[in-house]
Amino acid sequence: MIELRDVKKRLGSRQILDGMTLSVPKGMNFVLMGPSGSGKSVTLKHVIGILRPDAGSVQVDGQEVPTMDRTQLMALRRRMGYLFQNGALINWLSVEDNVALPLREHSKLGRGEIRDRVHEVLKMVQMDHAAAQSPPSISGGMKLRTGLARALVTKPEYVLYDEPNAGLDPIISQQIHELIVEVRDSLGVTGLIVTHSRACAVHCGDRIGILDHGKLGLEGTVDEMVHSEHPLARAFLGGGSD
């Protein structure tokens, strides 16, 4: 379970998070929406320990993330996957090597076992055919799918998705949404999804929260949120959004 309680974070002169409280139960996809610069990605970075809060508590399975030492943090991160907006693939490694990287660095698996595992997840995201290609030669959607494969290759319990369909056309976006749902349903992975997209939120989410002035201004199930008359819900989930 991911839990943030009264988290405050200032970056430069801006108060990004101001009393952020959030709870993501296991096996659920929680969608976090909000205006640009409202602290959605900052929230994800707190969960994985890249940023530490100025005040408040960030817990994963009851363990306090900000007080973890480097070893504990590395152990936590091995249980988590993170899908960056653009995939954040290492440019000089092939698709296959990018996906294999976390296993090569941390697992005790042999070369053959790593190759098999890598191709298993590449097949799942339909990228097996492009295993030998390098990131600059593949499309944005392929980069994202490779990023997702890399996030899943270590069989994580949690995956944090940072704008998983930003800049993608509707068809590729739909493929990514289906993958996110499949990851939750078939692998039982808990997801925290940051997005601006109504389609992504409605398709992938179990619950939706909308950030407002550094904290959750509104939260509910997908149904509750879609039918809510609250101005925030209308702005992000109304018919004209997306």
Add this chain to the structure above:
Amino acid sequence: MNLLAAVGQTIRTRADGAGYVVDLLLRTALAVRRLPRRLRFTLDMAFNAGVRSLPVTMVVAAFAGAILAMQTGIELRRFGDTAVLGTITALSMCREMGPFITGVILAATVGSSMAAELGTMNVSDEVAALEVMSVDPVDYLVLPRVIALAVMCPLLTVLSNLIGIYGGSVIAEHNLGVSSDLYWLSAREALTSSGTLLPKEVYVGLFKAFVFGVAVSTVSCASGLRATGGALGVGLAVQAAVRNSVILIIVLGFIVTWFFYFLSG
């Protein structure tokens, strides 16, 4: 009051940057035990650094040696003492000019590319991706680059010294009337007069080159890893990497010379 605040902020930013470089250097030193895992990448980096800077180093060293011989020779000729031209050129190249030229060229070619590469990785979240995969960016990205330059800078300096001394010999023979034999004899004597296998003039120069290699790579990696704000931020990181590297080369060059020739006798 605003001026004071601005000055204070600038000092704080500079101190923060210097602290980051020192911290990065220490973390890199601690990561050396993991070098065998990164050997392949380190060799690639060393090869690239050597190939990328070799032609420029050769050209600059040849002309630096030639200029040195020319300027010194003009004065020596007035006193009729051009016989020591080889000595002066060889000593100047090995002690100072060779390491300095190589360090500056490496800063401009390899250091700038390191800062741009890591800066681009940083602003496109690739460094953060390594962190969330529990891959230490210092171990994975910085260590191979620092080791590569720490090895390549002294090697290129040896080449730079030889080409510089040769450049001086051409000028000595064709413009100053010093025979090639006399020039090379005088250069050889200057470098072997101590009777040791590796004369002080040579090893101090090579040590200097090693220090420059470590400094340039660490400063450049630090600039790249601190880059923020897209293409503009990467550009500023490259600018800072080259500027700070050149400043450090001059300051560290002075400190090493002072230590070996004045402090330790």
